[in-house]
Amino acid sequence: MKSLHIVTISLALIICISACNRKPAEKKDEKTIVIKGLYSYGPEMRSFADCEEGREYWVADSAKTLELAYSRMNFEKPYVPVYIEVECHLVKSDTAKVSADYDSTMIVTKLLKITREIPDGPCNQ
DSSP: OHHHHHHHHHHHHHHHHHHHTOOOOOOTTOOOEEEEEEEEEOSSOEEEEETTTTEEEEEEETTSHHHHHHHTTOOSSTTOOEEEEEEEEEEOOOSHHHHHHSSEEEEEEEEEEEESSOOSSGGGO
């Protein structure tokens, strides 16, 4: 009988420990989208302007490929806009300054295209 209690308690402990070590499920509202527009980067700002929607987003580069590609363009001054196409998801901004100045935060997961040449259309007006 005593060994049955020990086995039961051990099993309960194993179940509790394994449940605590689970990674949280991804949020279902973080749908990956492809977005196109103008990106500006500098020491104090990383912003994206969606030319078709007219929205501005703070940019978080989760893969670090966007910032690296921008810096390799060797601009003399920061904040020169470039045209980009990226895979990303949008989340609510978590700081007061960012949420006051931007519609939300764009988390870049994959850089698809970056160019100095801004194509004709709503971004080039």
